[in-house]
Amino acid sequence: MNHFVGAIAQDIDLSQQLQAAVVARDADQLSKLFAQLTLSEALRELLGLSQDDRSAVLTLISPELAADLLEEAPHELAADLMEDLETARAVEIIEEMDSDVQADLIGDMETEEAEAILEQMDAEDAADVRRLSEYDDDTAGGLMMSEVFECRDTMTVSDVIKVLAKDDEDVDRYRGQHPYIVDAEGKLVGVVSLRGLLSTKRATLLTTFMVEPMTVLAQAPLSDLEDIFDKYDFLGIPVVDDAGRLLGVVSRDAVSRALLERSESENLKLQGVVGDEVRSMPTWLRSRRRLAWLSANIVLNMIAASVISAYEETLVAVIAIAVFLPMVSDMSGCSGNQAVGVTMRELSLGLVRPKDVLRVWLKEISVGVINGIALGVLIGLVAWVWKGSPALGLVIGMALALNTMLAVSIGGVVPLLLKRIGQDPAVASGPLLTTVTDMAGFFFVLSLATLMMPWLV
Known part of the structure; x- marks a missing residue:
């Protein structure tokens, strides 16, 4: 415990020394303090400063250290930090980077700032950056470095x-x-x-x-x-x-970094986070990006809620059904997310293409039938024993089985369809799957309950 408290106190003391060195614009002291930190620790300290102080630090420290810090940062954040610098200083820093990193960074910057930097760079180096920028990021051309033996x-x-x-x-x-x-x-x-x-x-x-x-x-x-x-x-x-x-x-x-970045990006997109968001970015920008995804979900969830509203009489008559509604939608949603994950993985590996929709669906529905029946029987028995109603167990079990089959079909196929029409499957698949499985789950439970009402009441 004492060691933990001591480590915290040491971190606080170092942060205070860095703050003092920044205020004093003491380049030598900043270099000495950063030398005691790993790159990730140094980047964290840098991002804890105000925008003006970040620019001051990147101007005061050596171009080599500044380049290392920017390479450690997410691409979009690194581009923002570079745009805040004087052009001459930005050129000094970017010249310390390999050509592949230069191309990535220039590609993420605003056109005007990027062109200003390229104009002041060595003509041959600038030509290499322009050439590398022409390739897609996830290709050999986009990942290669032009420095060749x-x-x-x-x-x-x-x-x-x-x-x-x-x-x-x-x-x-x-x-x-x-x-x-x-x-x-x-x-x-x-x-x-x-x-x-x-x-x-x-x-x-x-x-x-x-x-x-x-x-x-x-x-x-x-x-x-x-x-x-x-x-x-x-x-x-x-x-x-x-x-x-x-x-x-x-x-x-370079390939390992690209694979890691792609995995992180896809995971964030599935959670509704678009771009390289970190909390040191402007609050309004982070809020705007998140709201774009969340506001769309409001509309989708209102559609799902309308299904429940249409079956109010059934819910009032058999109130026990309300207990199982979230269970049916959640369990089938989990099955659908598994299918989405497999399709996204196969898309990234080039194992499937949009034209493989039928083959993918046949593979998924075969798993969905087996898992749907197994899960349906399991939850049906739980509902029967818990509420003492075999009819309720049958309704819940059938609803979960049908919704699971639908969920894996959507999860397996929708990313391919979105890819075909030019949409990002990582961003759109999750909300669409969640809404449809909720809406369909409610519909299956309530419509089956309505049909079997004589045996439920």
Whole structure:
């Protein structure tokens, strides 16, 4: 307990020192304090400051540290922080990042601010960023970095070792890449291992011991990249265009980050949170985004409530039914969410497409029939024993079985249909599923109860 209290006191003291250093605009003290923190801790402290103070800190600390902090932050937040800086300072920071990160950050910024930064960047680097920004985020082209250990097919081992011996930023950014061999037209013709390079005579041409590399096209989706890195122990894989020209390298780390970001994004969307929301963002922006989703749910829930209103007489006559209404809708909703989760997973992996609607439905309904009957029998027995009415048990059991079959059908198929019409299935599937399963669950229970009224009262 004393250790816990001591840790809290230490954190508070460090935060106070940071605040004092920010107020004093003391760059040296800020650097010393940030050096005591991990990147995630430093980012938390940064986001606890006011907007003006955040900009001041990013201006006072070294461009390298500022770049590390922005890379640690969610993309949208990092873009907002960059937009608040003077253009010259933003350029200093972005030049410390790899080209793939630069492209992501520039792509998330407002057009005017992004163009201002690109105009002040090195012309070649700016051209790389513009080129990378043309690719979709979840493709090899969108994830690759343009810094490539590229060697001409006329070079010898000695030539490459001289390149490696240089104290050069570009060499540092190769991140242990193997040398990729290209011809005069820039086409990738081979790759040599670093180990092979060091164990071969200096005068040997690279083409004499290079091997044919595995490559991916710039349009290759994230799912294909995931499969490749799962199967092979590559740290990176070269990206080429249709003519075989070397464009860049996509790293294992970049693919892992993209997979994690996609998973987090889809989970947030299913909960009605759109974008990279963090609590340091403006309150009005967070409120507006959430309300857009919540207000739509009000309309959908009013539709579901209207079903209950239409069967008021049945509810008054058999009040015990009201106990089971939320159970039927909730249990079938859970089954539907399982189906949504599987479809979203298969969509992200490229295992299903919108045209596979019938096949997906047949697979889901087969599971829905089995689970619906099993759950229906279970809750039917509970209702019978609890309320002493076999007729009530039959009504509740049949309603849950039918609603489960409907829920898995909707959960499995709706994401595909939304994908076909260009809507985001992660955002829309959840509210639609919830409303339909509630409405249908109420309808099944109340309509079956109305039909069996003579045996219920």
